[in-house]
Amino acid sequence: MEKIQEKIRKLAKEKGYMILAHNYQIKEIQEIADHLGDSLQLARLATKLNAEKILFLGVDFMAETIKMLNPEKKVIVPVKAATCPMANSLDPEMIIEAKKKYNAPFVIYVNSTMKSKMYADVACTSANAVEIVKKLNSDVVLFGPDKNLAAYVARKTGKKVIPVPGETGYCYVHNYIKIDDVLKLKQKYPDAKVISHPEVPEEIQKVSDYIGSTSQMEKIPGEIEDKKFIIVTEKDMVNKLKNKYKEKEFIPVDTAICNNMKKNTLKNVLKALENEEFEIEIDKEIADKAVLPIKKMFELME
Ligand code: 13P
Ligand code: SF4
Structure with a gap:
């Protein structure tokens, strides 16, 4: 381990932080994580953690999901601007409109904003999207924001999966x-x-x-x-x-790089621990509603 990695591990232990990181973090960050996983594993883990403080290394919607599931815990991230452009491509109005038009359940990919999650019926991640859609009692399902995941789910379930927002809903890292x-x-x-x-x-x-x-x-x-x-x-x-x-x-595939995931560096991770910031703060009224599709997802997976 490099010196700075050792410093991070020592400080996390001293200050009582559990370090959770997503699989797309750089190798040096992967090495200092207590837990490294995908969106579903990290969200699940968040419901079972016994640490009071979490340092999250990934992008904002993942940190928000952890905070929603653990409102009483302190969740910090090194860079507030590490976001997911795909998550930001789906607005609440698009969900409201689609539901009105098709009268079908809305399955929201966890890569979405809290405000959008408020209007969805159930959440999913790429690990369980097929399973969740199969379990819904409807042959027509609205799905967003990722059109490519929607197409995959349609093929695997044989259901009519309508992507919302449609053509503009995709992850630039994978789509290109x-x-x-x-x-x-x-x-x-x-x-x-x-x-x-x-x-x-x-x-x-x-x-x-x-x-x-x-x-x-x-x-x-x-x-x-x-x-x-x-x-x-x-x-x-x-x-x-x-x-x-x-x-x-x-x-x-060397060209597939998520610039937002790469905003976390060993330097700013150390700084985050030193200053114990930036703390994820969520609006309680929004979070209380936005967490419901995530809880529904866990319920359907039981
Ligand atoms: P996973 O849930 O498969 O880790 O995917 C998250 C993500 O952001 C993919 O681009
Ligand atoms: Fe978002 Fe794509 Fe980055 Fe995943 S890889 S966080 S979907 S931009």
């Missing part, structure tokens, strides 16, 4: 991965299996051997004999895989 780049990697590594995140465009989903959230991506190499994998998601995901499966080879 080029099919040609994936095909070139497949050509270069013909014996590699392709594992993709469901936020990639449908044409890439269709040439993939496996599709799953970042935690599901982590399980697959342990379940099959194959030794080489092309990982079609944010490029830092491969750090976790390389660390876990030392005898296997993981090939990233």
Whole structure:
């Protein structure tokens, strides 16, 4: 471990912070986390934590979800501006309008704002979107904001899944991965299996051997004999895989970088612990409503 990493670990222990980080954090941050996971794992963990203080390393909607589930705990982040542009592409008005037009349940991807969550019926993450939609007692479902995940869910469930806002709802990191780049990697590594995140465009989903959230991506190499994998998601995901499966080879898509996830650095993580800021503050009235679809999601998963 580098000196600064040791300092961070020591200070977190002294001040009683539990460090939670998302799988897309840089390798050096992954190494200092108490828990590293995908959106679902981190949200679930948040309901069971016995630490009073949490340092969260990811983007804002994830930190807000943790705070909503633990309103009494102190949740801090190093950079307030680490946000998710896709989450910000869905407005409450779009949900209200779509529900009026189609009279169908609205499934909101956890990558969304608190204000939008207030108007949804149930939340989901990429790990459980198919399961949640299957369990709903409706053949027509409104889904947002990610149109690519919506298309994946439609294919897997056979239901009519209407994406909201539609064409403009996507993650730029995944949506702009080029099919040609994936095909070139497949050509270069013909014996590699392709594992993709469901936020990639449908044409890439269709040439993939496996599709799953970042935690599901982590399980697959342990379940099959194959030794080489092309990982079609944010490029830092491969750090976790390389660390876990030392005898296997993981090939990233080097162009897939989430700039917001990269706003967290070892330097500002240390500063966050020193100053115990920036604290996530949420409006109680909004949070009390926004947490309901998340609780409904947990209920449906039982
Ligand atoms: P996961 O829930 O699969 O970790 O995905 C979160 C995310 O932001 C994907 O871009
Ligand atoms: Fe948002 Fe995409 Fe970054 Fe995930 S990878 S946080 S969906 S911008």
